[in-house]
Amino acid sequence: MEGEETRRKKEKGGKGKQGTRDVSSKQMMIREKVLSVIVSCFERHNAVTIDTPVFELKVPFARYLAMNNITNIKRYHIGKVYRRDNPVMTRGRYREFCQCDFDIAGQYDPMIPDAECLRIVYEILRELDLGDFRIKVNDRRILDGMSAVCGVPDEKFRTICSTVDKLDKMPWEDVKSELINIKGLSEDVADQIGEYVSMQGGLDLAEKLLQDPKLSQNKQACAGLNDMKLLFVYLQCFKITDKVVFDLSLARGLDYYTGVIYEAVLCQTLQPEVPVAGDRAGVNAGSVGSVAGGGRYDGLVGQCDSKGKTVPCVGLSIGIERILCILEQKAKTSAEKIRTTKTQVLVASAQKNLLEQRLKLTNELWDAGIKAEVLYKKNPKLLTQLQHCEETGIPLVAILGEQEIQNGVVKLRNVATREEVDVSKDQVVEEIKRRIINL
């Protein structure tokens, strides 16, 4: 929630002239656009939305499945989450975050839903136009296997992984020194790990590692590598292998992930102003450029179920805060206007005393499901109406004039090209529909 002080600051920026928006509502438009891209994608992938209570911070989805005895579902959830602004503060002040989750629960053939999750991350990042990106993938079982064959003691697995995961922020030398001096590995073990975690590739790398004399002896690793091969076959079908990298240094969310894990990073990124407290795959947390993450968690539902019945799950989270931060900075430096509404047509008039005609045509457009608008003025000037379209990005104007009404036509004007064409009154709704689809 927004404090009194923030509001006062905003007040300065906001001079609410007709057709303009203050800074805060421009930010809202960016947020709106981002959420609409994400929701459209989740719905294109046929997810339903389930409301899980906002104050329940711990694995609400898994709990929901267990409690309601659901064995298969594809759902998304866009919601406000409240986290402590600053954990050090004694007076609990919660900051509001927006979290976008997508999950597929159910017993299915291997790697098909997992591949779809990666495709979803790809579609969203492509459509948000955040610049080039990569989706790193790895598998919990490969990490387990690698760790075992390198001679890492079981009890050190987690802590070793959390050091390895810093490879996106620090050079190998520093990671190695931490592994030896802080985590207590021998130099030999650290070097063996170093060899593996420097590896990046795709299907080829999975195949190569299946031939690796050490790894190929580890059952867990082989299972992970075979699934990784299968994953890449499906990613080829989804045409996204140019953006996905099998990266053995990715080691996140190991508290609950059991299979494939992934993290999307932007190739060029801005440092976030405020680091956000951690969540799934550290999407909002410290990882440089990380904007999405997820993985397979087959054990979580069973932990929440009183009878321990398991439901395999794979899912992803999109880190909205960082994306907004980037898009807001982009919007500041860009001349391009952000549309604040989705209006498709303005119904305008060329002369006075045509308000009722404007309202009637607007009403017909609403009935046809078209986002139509009139200026709330009895006798607006045509120029004012056209300027309104240019300022707010409305692409089409339907102009009513006395001459046109006599001739039984409506003039359609393309705002960008300024082309005008007369369309018969009976045909105008259909013609506007047709044009909107093609715009």
Place this chain on the structure above:
Amino acid sequence: MEGEETRRKKEKGGKGKQGTRDVSSKQMMIREKVLSVIVSCFERHNAVTIDTPVFELKVPFARYLAMNNITNIKRYHIGKVYRRDNPVMTRGRYREFCQCDFDIAGQYDPMIPDAECLRIVYEILRELDLGDFRIKVNDRRILDGMSAVCGVPDEKFRTICSTVDKLDKMPWEDVKSELINIKGLSEDVADQIGEYVSMQGGLDLAEKLLQDPKLSQNKQACAGLNDMKLLFVYLQCFKITDKVVFDLSLARGLDYYTGVIYEAVLCQTLQPEVPVAGDRAGVNAGSVGSVAGGGRYDGLVGQCDSKGKTVPCVGLSIGIERILCILEQKAKTSAEKIRTTKTQVLVASAQKNLLEQRLKLTNELWDAGIKAEVLYKKNPKLLTQLQHCEETGIPLVAILGEQEIQNGVVKLRNVATREEVDVSKDQVVEEIKRRIINL
């Protein structure tokens, strides 16, 4: 938020077989559908959405406008609101409500935005298919004027109105008795009020009252009646005069409404199981059958502004809880299935070993923005795939078969009619797009 007990109850109902959903997620689907109808309508009417903090129960929108110095905006807000479950309880337990608000702020020509608000209520109730309904309208100034010419002392205006407003729940005799015995009016004054508040009509009634020997002497009443006439002219343009009734007994929200007021009521309705704590126009409160309400509040922003700068506003609220209650009961008694997803096409296969081809075609459909799905099975039976469409309401199937692949075609099947047609592989995405628009 939902309690432990509610969850346990749900558990019984939910046997999550493949293709089925438990009760709770069916409820979610209804909620989803209702919200999507409402949001689509708000967006068709070109509103932006602004996030106002959820815990701020008092007029957050007016405050937002004042704080951010916004003079014109059309916005909607769908949000969770937390209200005390039971105000008598000492331990504050908040219940979660969903509130749908739409507001138009700005200095515009009279009654145009007001008419649009009524059109929005109409569009939403029509599309939600809740049965026949009426939208009652009145005007604060007409109530003020009526009260004055009948001889009600100023200080009794509010309390008299709140008794009058009970006319939808009790007969005039009881209302009259309350006016006299509890509110202290003389029988003569009560009878004069009784004459006015029994009046219902449209444009004709507004014209008739402008000729009324008493009311026509009151400036406030005349201003309200002239605006009512204008409103009905615009409502005629919007073709909704058959659903809108000018009703002098409507007297709600007088704490802040300054002009037109309205309330939508269902003609046949179920009593809500739990009455909901009051909000704008009592949408969720006790009024029989009330599902939406609103009005003009030109003074509220000024009260929140440090310099008292006013921004005229008109808005509406939709009472989700009651609508859900009705639709859920309808769903229970109806054989009609509720679709749980919006999937438009299932990509199916007629033989084994076609998973990759299925994934590739699905991917092309996603790229074209189509809501497409495959079963997450390597080799599903065709019958299983077709049954999945029938169970979940997917209207179209694209079937890949060996023969079809050899012939360079895809078979499109209409699930409802079972008609099948072969379409060239190159044309199939366009053909599916075309069919989806026409479905």
